[in-house]
Amino acid sequence: MIRLLWLGPDLTDPEESFTPLAGRRPAPEPLTFSEATPDLIARRLADVILVDGRAQPGSAGAAVHKLRNETEAQFVVILSEDVLAEFDWTCGLADFVMDSCTKQEFDIRLSRVANPHEQDSADVIRRGEITINRERFEVRVGPDVLDLTFKEFELIAYLAQRPGRVCSRNTLLSEVWGYDFFGGTRTVDVHVRRLRAKLGHSAHVIETVRNVGYRFSG
Amino acid sequence: MLNPDVQFVLKTVEDRDIKFVRLWFTDILGFLKAVDITPAQLEEALTEGIGFDGSSIEGFARIEESDMIAKPDPSTFQIMPSHPARADSARMFADIHLPDGTPFAGDPRRVLKQTIRRASEMGYTFYVGPELEYFYFKNSEGTSFLDHGTYFDLTPLDEASDLRKRTVEYLEEMGIPVEYVHHEVAPSQHEIDLRYADALTMADSVITYRLVVKEVAQEQGVYATFMPKPVAGINGSGMHTHMSLFEDDRNAFFDSDDDAHLSKVGKAFLAGLLHHAREICAVTNQWVNSYKRLVPGFEAPVYICWARRNRSALVRVPMYKPGKESATRLEARFPDPACNPYLAFGVMLAAGLKGIQENYPLPEEAGNNIYEMSAQERHEASIDSLPEDLHEAIAVCEGSELVRETLGEHTFEWFIRNKKSEWDDHKAYVTPYEIERYLPIL
Numbered sequence: 001m002i003r004l005l006w007l008g009p010d011l012t013d014p015e016e017s018f019t020p021l022a023g024r025r026p027a028p029e030p031l032t033f034s035e036a037t038p039d040l041i042a043r044r045l046a047d048v049i050l051v052d053g054r055a056q057p058g059s060a061g062a063a064v065h066k067l068r069n070e071t072e073a074q075f076v077v078i079l080s081e082d083v084l085a086e087f088d089w090t091c092g093l094a095d096f097v098m099d100s101c102t103k104q105e106f107d108i109r110l111s112r113v114a115n116p117h118e119q120d121s122a123d124v125i126r127r128g129e130i131t132i133n134r135e136r137f138e139v140r141v142g143p144d145v146l147d148l149t150f151k152e153f154e155l156i157a158y159l160a161q162r163p164g165r166v167c168s169r170n171t172l173l174s175e176v177w178g179y180d181f182f183g184g185t186r187t188v189d190v191h192v193r194r195l196r197a198k199l200g201h202s203a204h205v206i207e208t209v210r211n212v213g214y215r216f217s218g
Numbered sequence: 219m220l221n222p223d224v225q226f227v228l229k230t231v232e233d234r235d236i237k238f239v240r241l242w243f244t245d246i247l248g249f250l251k252a253v254d255i256t257p258a259q260l261e262e263a264l265t266e267g268i269g270f271d272g273s274s275i276e277g278f279a280r281i282e283e284s285d286m287i288a289k290p291d292p293s294t295f296q297i298m299p300s301h302p303a304r305a306d307s308a309r310m311f312a313d314i315h316l317p318d319g320t321p322f323a324g325d326p327r328r329v330l331k332q333t334i335r336r337a338s339e340m341g342y343t344f345y346v347g348p349e350l351e352y353f354y355f356k357n358s359e360g361t362s363f364l365d366h367g368t369y370f371d372l373t374p375l376d377e378a379s380d381l382r383k384r385t386v387e388y389l390e391e392m393g394i395p396v397e398y399v400h401h402e403v404a405p406s407q408h409e410i411d412l413r414y415a416d417a418l419t420m421a422d423s424v425i426t427y428r429l430v431v432k433e434v435a436q437e438q439g440v441y442a443t444f445m446p447k448p449v450a451g452i453n454g455s456g457m458h459t460h461m462s463l464f465e466d467d468r469n470a471f472f473d474s475d476d477d478a479h480l481s482k483v484g485k486a487f488l489a490g491l492l493h494h495a496r497e498i499c500a501v502t503n504q505w506v507n508s509y510k511r512l513v514p515g516f517e518a519p520v521y522i523c524w525a526r527r528n529r530s531a532l533v534r535v536p537m538y539k540p541g542k543e544s545a546t547r548l549e550a551r552f553p554d555p556a557c558n559p560y561l562a563f564g565v566m567l568a569a570g571l572k573g574i575q576e577n578y579p580l581p582e583e584a585g586n587n588i589y590e591m592s593a594q595e596r597h598e599a600s601i602d603s604l605p606e607d608l609h610e611a612i613a614v615c616e617g618s619e620l621v622r623e624t625l626g627e628h629t630f631e632w633f634i635r636n637k638k639s640e641w642d643d644h645k646a647y648v649t650p651y652e653i654e655r656y657l658p659i660l
Contacts, residue, residue: 147297184343
């Protein structure tokens with residue numbers, strides 16, 4: 001779960017004003033630039049503060065500059081093409097997004113900013129919404145941790161390390177289960193199904209390649 | 219260095235702040251038992267096992283040898299879906315050992331594992347997909363229905379659809395994928411079909427499934443039961459079990475040239491199942507009440523025969539759909555959901571394997587007229603019946619080499635003894651039926 005705060009020139013609904021936020025839960029809490037005093041920000045629990053700099057890039061930069069030492073939250077600024085030149089890039093932002101960005105790009109940027117310790121580690125595989133941490137045996141879909149069994153974990157980790165490549169049932173069986181296992185290759189199908197059940201709306205990342213095996217879409 | 223799956227469990231318990239881990243196993247009758255351990259005991263449990271007192275568990279031990287060891291199977295580690303009542307807990311299935319480290323002969327999971335190993339020595343993997351039916355009642359005191367819906371009915375007649383939906387969610391969170399969910403034929407009767415899996419995984423899933431169905435019902439203030447025939451005069455609850463054997467990627471039951479698309483292996487397995495059905499019936503249908511379900515007229519099988527279309531046959535061979543070789547399977551329709559799934563899958567597999575080993579010939583497919591035949595005609599056509607009651611089932615089972623061998627001496631002896639005593643209790647009981655019928659007139 002990533003807790004969001006929204007800072008903008010007025011109190012328009014963030015979900016309407018910036019479509020990649022649509023449907024996001026918990027919904028970001030909106031505040032105006034003038035409301036956002038250091039005191040208030042210090043008392044708010046947030047992981048990321050989204051700053052709408054599209055209409056007033058100057059006020060946005062100033063707000064980040066003023067508030068950045070008051071909170072542990074990271075600042076992500078929303079900008080548009082025409083204000084890139086005038087924005088104050090030294091204000092202390094963690095990242096920025098263009099207002100034309102897709103929901104997926106936005107979610108990834110947000111997750112990277114909110115979980116900086118997971119960045120660029122060899123043990124972390126990130127594919128779209130899914131983050132696999134080999135060191136912690138942990139798989140997340142967006143912010144949610146999945147409760148996987150060991151074989152389910154190994155299976156998704158093996159596939160995700162080879163995005164777009166077809167892995168046959170036999171390969172998966174010998175790589176994930178080892179040769180001394182006496183369940184047949186259908187065991188792979190059984191586990192893929194269990195994994196998909198737990199992946200919920202992200203189940204499609206594991207594609208079935210008919211008569212061959214499985215592939216991580218990527 | 220610890221095994222990676224052990225490391226996985228230890229790490230997950232630490233990272234996710236799990237407060238206690240429940241080790242699950244069943245007694246010989248299939249009742250779920252648990253030993254709870256704390257994270258501090260976990261590593262020892264995984265490497266050496268945890269001691270517990272087995273003397274009060276059905277079929278486990280005599281008093282003088284009550285010390286048992288539960289050794290969790292790390293591959294079954296599963297965090298319980300979040301709910302206030304089971305916050306921060308996880309479960310693993312455990313295998314039971316004696317203090318000297320040898321596997322305990324009365325552990326049903328071991329019985330199934332041994333039979334699976336025999337299949338694998340013959341080159342086969344055994345897959346099963348059971349359909350467990352059950353009833354929702356207002357409470358466990360009586361049989362007042364929750365709804366008066368019927369087959370595939372939808373709301374508002376089917377008040378239980380929310381219960382089913384919640385149950386499916388819970389099952390999927392436990393990694394148990396669901397195939398179909400629907401209202402069954404009888405009022406308040408429901409069915410959730412599980413996607414096939416290898417027999418051991420599936421037996422574990424059946425145990426989990428029964429708990430989940432009952433827990434969700436309890437959360438909503440109603441009662442769910444797997445009793446085979448809770449209400450006279452309407453359908454009982456069965457556990458139709460779809461079965462197939464695979465040799466690597468190939469369905470060993472499939473033959474494109476055969477009329478029923480059954481291979482030689484498939485036919486011999488089917489013949490084995492039919493041949494030994496009477497002997498294994500005490501295991502697949504283990505209660506006095508089980509035999510109230512196995513009567514004519516309620517879609518439950520009575521006569522020992524197979525068919526493709528007749529849904530009253532003991533074993534059905536579902537129609538082949540072109541291109542679906544892998545779905546070729548047998549559907550045993552006699553087991554009920556109150557069985558011990560480890561033992562039931564074990565004896566059905568053993569019966570089928572015996573058919574393959576001995577190359578049993580397959581009797582002819584049954585027509586639609588079995589129920590209209592007289593007893594004499596059935597006798598002439600060599601169509602036998604399942605045992606009439608638990609008493610007959612125990613008698614046939616007691617003489618069965620196949621069941622003795624499959625369950626192993628300890629489990630077999632205990633099981634027969636336990637079932638005989640159940641029958642003796644029942645025999646001495648004066649039932650409401652007798653009061654109702656006889657008291658006014660005699």
